[in-house]
Structures are given as C-alpha cells and as structure tokens.
Amino acid sequence: MEAHLDSMMEELRICRETKAMLEAAFESAYEGIVVTDPQGTVRMLNETYARFLGVKAGDVIGKHVTEVVENTRMHIVAKTGKAELAQVQRIGEGDMVVHRIPIKQGGRVKAVVGKVLFQDVRELHALSARVLQLKQELDYYKGELIKHLGVKYGPTDITGTSPAIQTAKKWAERAALTDSTVLITGESGTGKELFAHSIHRLSHRNRGPFVKLNCAAIPDNLVESLLFGYTDGAFTGAVKGGRKGKFEMAHRGSIFLDEIGELSLPMQVKLLRVLQEKEVEPVGSVNAVKVDVRIIAATNRNLEEMVSDGEFREDLYYRLNVISLKVPPLRERSDDIPLLGMELMRKLSTEVGVKAKGISTQAMEALQAYHWPGNVRELKNVLERALHLVEADEIQLDHLPLHLSGREGTANRPVSLKDAVAHAEREALRHSLTLSGGDRNRAIQLLGISRSGFYQKLKKYGMDQE
Numbered sequence: 001m002e003a004h005l006d007s008m009m010e011e012l013r014i015c016r017e018t019k020a021m022l023e024a025a026f027e028s029a030y031e032g033i034v035v036t037d038p039q040g041t042v043r044m045l046n047e048t049y050a051r052f053l054g055v056k057a058g059d060v061i062g063k064h065v066t067e068v069v070e071n072t073r074m075h076i077v078a079k080t081g082k083a084e085l086a087q088v089q090r091i092g093e094g095d096m097v098v099h100r101i102p103i104k105q106g107g108r109v110k111a112v113v114g115k116v117l118f119q120d121v122r123e124l125h126a127l128s129a130r131v132l133q134l135k136q137e138l139d140y141y142k143g144e145l146i147k148h149l150g151v152k153y154g155p156t157d158i159t160g161t162s163p164a165i166q167t168a169k170k171w172a173e174r175a176a177l178t179d180s181t182v183l184i185t186g187e188s189g190t191g192k193e194l195f196a197h198s199i200h201r202l203s204h205r206n207r208g209p210f211v212k213l214n215c216a217a218i219p220d221n222l223v224e225s226l227l228f229g230y231t232d233g234a235f236t237g238a239v240k241g242g243r244k245g246k247f248e249m250a251h252r253g254s255i256f257l258d259e260i261g262e263l264s265l266p267m268q269v270k271l272l273r274v275l276q277e278k279e280v281e282p283v284g285s286v287n288a289v290k291v292d293v294r295i296i297a298a299t300n301r302n303l304e305e306m307v308s309d310g311e312f313r314e315d316l317y318y319r320l321n322v323i324s325l326k327v328p329p330l331r332e333r334s335d336d337i338p339l340l341g342m343e344l345m346r347k348l349s350t351e352v353g354v355k356a357k358g359i360s361t362q363a364m365e366a367l368q369a370y371h372w373p374g375n376v377r378e379l380k381n382v383l384e385r386a387l388h389l390v391e392a393d394e395i396q397l398d399h400l401p402l403h404l405s406g407r408e409g410t411a412n413r414p415v416s417l418k419d420a421v422a423h424a425e426r427e428a429l430r431h432s433l434t435l436s437g438g439d440r441n442r443a444i445q446l447l448g449i450s451r452s453g454f455y456q457k458l459k460k461y462g463m464d465q466e
C-alpha cells in the first residue's frame with residue numbers, strides 16, 4: 001500500500017513537472033496560441049496572443065472564442081474535425097497566417113489548438129521577397145564562382161537524345177560518382193571537353209577548381225613547369241618567388257589533360273609518377289608536394305595503337321584508362337542533328353546578331369545525310385557560315401557549303417589537270433579550316449603538309465585574309 005502511494009506521488013511529481021514545462025513552452029512561444037474545448041470555449045491563451053489581442057488571458061478564459069478572436073473558425077474546426085492549415089485570417093488591422101488543428105481522442109475532437117504564425121502576413125511577404133532576393137544573389141555568386149573555378153559547361157550543355165549520346169551521358173554520371181581517372185576518347189569535335197567539364201560539375205569536387213591543360217598547345221620544354229610549377233630561380237626567366245603548377249592549382253578539384261596523346265615520352269614518365277605517388281615535384285625543388293586531384297584526360301588519337309607503336313607508355317595508358325568514356329561521332333547519331341542544329345543555330349544567331357528562326361527541310365536533310373568528319377564543331381562552323389549568308393528566316397540548302405548541299409555538279413568542274421588540282425587544293429584547304437574551326441595549326445596537321453607549304457597555298461589561292 002505504502003509502495004503504491006510512493007509510486008503515485010512520483011507520478012504526480014512527474015506530471016507537475018511536465019505541466020510546468022509545457023506551460024513554460026506555451027507561454028514563451030513566439031506564435032500566439034489559443035486552445036478551445038469542443039464547444040469553442042477558450043481554455044488556454046498564451047501571453048503572446050493575449051498581448052496581441054490587447055486582453056488579459058485570465059479575463060477571456062471561459063468565454064466563447066468568437067467573443068475573443070475576430071473572424072475565428074476554431075468552433076467550426078471543433079465540429080468538422082478537419083485541420084485548417086496556413087489560412088489567412090483578418091484580425092484587427094492585419095492579415096494573419098493561422099493554423100487550426102483539432103486534437104482527437106478515440107476519433108472525437110477533445111480540443112482545438114489555434115496558432116498565429118506570423119504577426120502579419122505582410123511580414124511573410126516581406127520575408128519571402130527578401131528570400132527571393134537572397135536566392136537571386138546566391139545564384140549570381142554561384143555562377144561567378146563556377147566561372148572563377150574554371151568550369152564552363154555542365155551536362156545540360158550536351159545536346160542530344162540519341163541512345164548513343166544518352167549512354168555516354170550515363171557513363172559520365174557514373175564516372176562523376178568516383179574519384180578514378182577518366183579517359184575520354186572520341187574523334188575531334190565530338191564534345192569531349194563538354195564531357196570533361198560535366199564530370200567535374202557532377203562530382204563532389206564541384207566546389208573545387210577545374211583546371212585545363214591542352215598538352216598539344218604547349219612546347220615540350222614548358223610542359224613540366226606548367227604542370228608541376230617551379231621554385232624561385234629554378235631557371236633563367238623564372239618568375240620571382242616561383243609559380244604553382246596546374247596540378248597544385250587543381251588541388252581538391254579536377255585537372256583536365258586535353259590531347260593527352262601529344263605528351264612526349266619523358267613527360268609521360270613524370271605524369272605516371274604523379275599518378276602513382278599523388279605528389280608533384282616543382283622544377284628546382286627537392287621537396288614533393290602532396291596533391292589531391294582528380295584526373296580527366298582526353299584524346300582523339302588511338303592510344304592503344306600508339307602503345308603498340310611505342311609512342312605512348314603502356315603503364316600510363318592503363319593508369320589513365322581506369323574509366324573509359326567514348327564520345328560517339330556525329331554520323332553515328334544523325335538523329336541528334338535536328339535538335340543539335342536548332343540549338344546551335346539559336347546560340348549562334350545571338351552571337352552573330354542574325355535572327356534566323358529555322359532550317360529548311362531540304363537543308364536539314366542535307367545536314368543529316370552528311371558524314372561530319374569534324375563532328376559537332378564542323379556542324380557549328382557550317383551553321384555559323386550559313387547564318388552570315390541567310391537573308392530571310394530560314395537557313396536554306398544554298399547557304400550550305402557545296403560539298404554538303406550536293407550542288408557541286410559536273411558543269412562547274414575544271415577540265416584541265418592543272419585547274420583540277422588547284423580546285424582540289426582549294427577545297428582541301430577550306431575543308432581543313434572548317435574542320436579545325438579556323439585553327440591553322442590543326443588544319444596543317446589534318447592536311448599533313450608543312451607549315452610553309454600551307455601558308456604558300458593560302459596565299460596562292462587568296463585565302464590568307466579569310
């Protein structure tokens with residue numbers, strides 16, 4: 001009996017403590033709170049609400065809620081048993097946001113709790129306007145940060161719905177989940193760089209830098225210092241204080257080694273060491289620097305063939321090719337050409353300042369029938385050229401180059417061998433420049449002729465000013 005009494009006392013003490021805690025929470029709440037019984041009689045009213053209504057809680061408890069709060073529906077909710085959330089209720093001078101929540105036991109309403117969330121809905125409007133402004137600012141700074149970090153493109157920039165491009169995109173998404181080295185292969189102009197940016201953008205490193213190095217564009221003797229940096233006085237002409245290399249710059253981010261197939265054999269050895277040790281040794285330094293960098297490499301050359309010809313190290317090839325991503329050539333996804341053509345045309349029209357709205361059916365058919373050795377880059381160049389020629393709204397067949405539009409009939413063909421050679425040379429020059437996007441070094445490579453020969457021919461055919 002005594003033990004029973006003790007346990008009842010203990011329970012009573014806990015109940016009192018809980019009640020005191022709930023009352024304190026009730027009173028200190030920022031929102032106004034009112035509780036009624038199922039008949040709509042006010043049972044509780046916290047200090048915030050009482051102050052807001054300009055009444056004393058003690059005076060209104062026991063009154064019907066309609067006598068205490070203007071436009072109330074607490075007594076109605078007590079009848080319907082259905083909660084009314086985030087409703088606007090006019091009280092005095094202000095529009096309030098209120099919740100009315102029935103408390104049920106055994107399916108019957110035992111009480112209704114009313115909450116006034118904001119003192120006035122205008123506060124909410126002001127708050128949401130501020131949130132919107134902050135969001136816009138945030139988006140702007142995010143964009144700026146991304147530009148600053150070096151990443152320019154994301155997966156949404158890769159246009160195409162063909163199964164081939166979708167598969168490549170899926171691989172890129174998967175690659176982004178890991179930190180493994182990715183080797184992106186594919187013909188020139190297929191969009192390898194877009195994929196490299198996208199992998200970084202989708203990865204957990206996307207707040208870190210994205211650093212690009214085109215291995216073909218730098219002289220051999222500079223590659224090392226560019227990649228690994230150098231110390232003060234490492235060589236004549238070195239910047240005072242030394243300079244960080246691309247690997248260090250890409251710390252906690254990704255490095256994109258474009259045209260990796262052009263890296264000389266001695267540089268391949270050094271790169272392999274970085275991959276193995278995860279540290280770089282700046283030129284002139286004896287101390288290695290630890291780097292945390294994800295490597296994305298790309299090439300349009302056949303590295304396997306280069307390995308068998310002894311031009312590319314096998315061990316480096318396997319280190320790079322942990323995840324391989326092949327970007328399909330455009331001729332294998334001609335289904336993408338209408339969408340891609342329209343998308344590129346829209347972007348280019350803004351750049352060129354021409355308002356072309358479409359591509360005629362005939363022109364589109366010609367675009368789809370062509371084999372696109374220069375892939376999307378070539379398509380872009382063809383469309384840009386067409387936009388300069390277009391007079392009305394649409395790109396027509398005769399705005400496309402002759403080799404594409406099929407208008408190159410026999411009537412205009414040269415008869416003498418000399419003229420035929422000149423004609424062929426001119427076309428080859430033009431074609432190589434279209435393929436390379438105007439990049440003369442690449443055009444020279446594509447033609448397989450010497451630099452001086454290239455410039456002589458440009459001059460001969462009056463194309464040196466183009």
Ligand SMILES: Nc1ncnc2c1ncn2[C@@H]1O[C@H](COP(=O)(O)OP(=O)(O)OP(=O)(O)O)[C@@H](O)[C@H]1O
Nearest residue numbers: 157158159187188189190191192193194300376377
């Ligand atoms: N799927 C695509 N959607 C939209 N634009 C694309 C797409 N693929 C490529 N491009 C555009 O085509 C051009 C060439 O792409 P990119 O430079 O990525 O090719 P690449 O494969 O890296 O070429 P290279 O081997 O010559 O370096 C760029 O202007 C790029 O924006």
